[in-house]
Each structure stands twice: as C-alpha cells, then as structure tokens.
Amino acid sequence: MYDLSTRKRALALVTQGRSLNSVSRETGISRAAIRAWLERLEPLPRMDPADPGPPACERSYSYLLGLYLGDGCISAHPRGTGYYLRIACANAWPGLIRQCQEAITHVRPGLGVYALQKEGYKMVTSYSRHWPTLFPQHGPGKKHERRIALASWQQAIVDAYPWAFIRGLIHSDGCRITNWTTRLVAGEYKRYEYPRYFFTNTSTDIIRLFTAALDRVGVKWKSLNQNRAAVTISVARKASVALMDAHVGPKY
Incomplete structure (x- = not known):
C-alpha cells in the first residue's frame, strides 16, 4: 500500500x-x-480551482478543438469532482503526441498532462473542472449520433485560425498520402507521384465544419462516393495540396 x-x-x-x-x-x-x-x-495533483475563462492561446485552442472533434472525448470523474479530456494519438506519430500535449498546456497553462500508453496508441489526458465549458460539444453518446455545432465564440476562434483547426482535424481523422503511377515517355516508363489529403468522419456535422474551414482558406475539395456510413473528403488539386503542405503537412 x-x-x-x-x-x-x-x-x-x-x-x-x-x-x-x-x-x-x-x-x-x-x-x-x-x-x-x-x-x-x-485525480491529478494539479487542477484549476476556479473557472480560468477563455482559452489562454486561441491558436492552440483551434488546433486542440480539431483534435477533440476527431479523436477526443470528455468523461466525468466517478466522484463528480471534475472531468478528463482525452485525446487518442497513435504511437506511430510521436510528434503528434507532443503537439497535443503542448496544445493543452498552452490552452490551460498549469494543468497536468500525461500520456497513458494503450495498445497501439497513447491517451493524452488532462484533468479539469472546466473542460465541458471549453468544449460544449461534450454530451452523452457518440459524436456522430448527436448534433455538433460550434458556439459563437468557438466559431470566431476557428475563423481567426482556420489552418490550426484544419491541422487538428487532419491530425486526428485525416492523412496525407502519396499516390503514384507510371507513364510511357519517349519509350521509357517514368514514375510520377502525386500527394493527396483525406479526411474521414462519420459525423456529417464535423464533415461540414471541416469543409467550411477549407472553403475559408481557398482549398478545393470533393466528397468521395463510398458504400459505408463514414464520409471521406479528398483534397487532390495541385494548388490546394500545396496550400495544405504549407500549413498542415504530414503527420510525424
């Protein structure tokens, strides 16, 4: 003991x-x-005793909001003393795990953050009495089974930092891949590569928030036809991929 x-x-x-x-x-x-x-x-040793108000860093909050909508959840402590914010981050992307931890500390300086190892991923976790205030999308059931809409103050932050929001969503439920093909040129086969971005989610509301942010920054996108519940958004045009590379980039 x-x-x-x-x-x-x-x-x-x-x-x-x-x-x-x-x-x-x-x-x-x-x-x-x-x-x-x-x-x-x-309960973690450090927690905020009083409502600290708005996010301390709006850019980091916009990124963290994207992570939360993709792979995050909020759960109440069994004794009702506060809430745990949890973001699932794959072991394959240590940079993403670090960025997630940094975003939480920038949004709420002084809060404890730890990463609990699970099978194949780490659950980045932080305890506070006030996470539901910062993420009013919290509620019973799965996100795709309830309405997801941003509060006016959240929308103002996303409008101010759309790339951080897009980056958070891609880092949670998206990816950057490189397709390739070969073409016969002057009697020789040459390999051509072309990168693409994908974002997949089962919530039509979260898909709408993602595509609205893409529209705001001038990224062209299309929805792929799939025989499943999830919706996948593709960014494949060269100019749009270049924009995504400049502001998002691949996971690492």
Missing part, C-alpha cells in the same frame, strides 16, 4: 511527460501500480 503523498508524487512525475518506466525506477513503485492509479482516474 502507498500513502496519498506517494501516489501524488508518482502521478505528478507522469504529468510532466515522464514514462512509466522512468517514474517506476525513480520512485520504486511498480509500473502496474502507477498504471492502475491512472486507470482508476486518480
């Missing part, structure tokens, strides 16, 4: 971005115990 101060110290180290292995070595506490405290939704 470990006392409360020991648990808080271990959790504080995790919120600083330390791995479970390094925290275990420093504290002598098993990785299994630390993981169990996290999975039981142990």
Whole structure:
C-alpha cells in the first residue's frame, strides 16, 4: 500500500511527460501500480480551482478543438469532482503526441498532462473542472449520433485560425498520402507521384465544419462516393495540396 503523498508524487512525475518506466525506477513503485492509479482516474495533483475563462492561446485552442472533434472525448470523474479530456494519438506519430500535449498546456497553462500508453496508441489526458465549458460539444453518446455545432465564440476562434483547426482535424481523422503511377515517355516508363489529403468522419456535422474551414482558406475539395456510413473528403488539386503542405503537412 502507498500513502496519498506517494501516489501524488508518482502521478505528478507522469504529468510532466515522464514514462512509466522512468517514474517506476525513480520512485520504486511498480509500473502496474502507477498504471492502475491512472486507470482508476486518480485525480491529478494539479487542477484549476476556479473557472480560468477563455482559452489562454486561441491558436492552440483551434488546433486542440480539431483534435477533440476527431479523436477526443470528455468523461466525468466517478466522484463528480471534475472531468478528463482525452485525446487518442497513435504511437506511430510521436510528434503528434507532443503537439497535443503542448496544445493543452498552452490552452490551460498549469494543468497536468500525461500520456497513458494503450495498445497501439497513447491517451493524452488532462484533468479539469472546466473542460465541458471549453468544449460544449461534450454530451452523452457518440459524436456522430448527436448534433455538433460550434458556439459563437468557438466559431470566431476557428475563423481567426482556420489552418490550426484544419491541422487538428487532419491530425486526428485525416492523412496525407502519396499516390503514384507510371507513364510511357519517349519509350521509357517514368514514375510520377502525386500527394493527396483525406479526411474521414462519420459525423456529417464535423464533415461540414471541416469543409467550411477549407472553403475559408481557398482549398478545393470533393466528397468521395463510398458504400459505408463514414464520409471521406479528398483534397487532390495541385494548388490546394500545396496550400495544405504549407500549413498542415504530414503527420510525424
């Protein structure tokens, strides 16, 4: 058994971005115990006691909003003391995990942020009493089963920083790929590559928010015909791909 101060110290180290292995070595506490405290939704040592108001950094908020709409959720603490913001980030993209953590700290300076390793991905998590205020899209059930609309103050931020919003959505439910083909030129086959961006989501409301942001920055897009519930948006025109490369780029 470990006392409360020991648990808080271990959790504080995790919120600083330390791995479970390094925290275990420093504290002598098993990785299994630390993981169990996290999975039981142990309240983090640092949390905001009063409503801190608007996002501290609107650009970072616009990016974080895109991540949340794609791969995020908010869940209440079992004892009703606050909420956990969770963003799922694939292990394949360590840069994305870091950017997600940085965005949270820029939006709410002083809050603890930790990444809990799952199978194939990390759940970037932060605890606060006020996450539902910053993300009023939070609600029961899956996002695609309820209406998703931005509050007026959120729309103002997205309008001011549309590229950050687009980047967050691509980093969550989108990708940049490179297609290729060969052509016969002067008797020789030459390989030609052409990059494209895709964004896929099952919520028509989130698709609409994404395409509206693309329209705002002048990116041409089209919806692909698919025999499934999800909708995929493709950006393939050369000029539009160049714009996306300049402001979004591939995951890393």
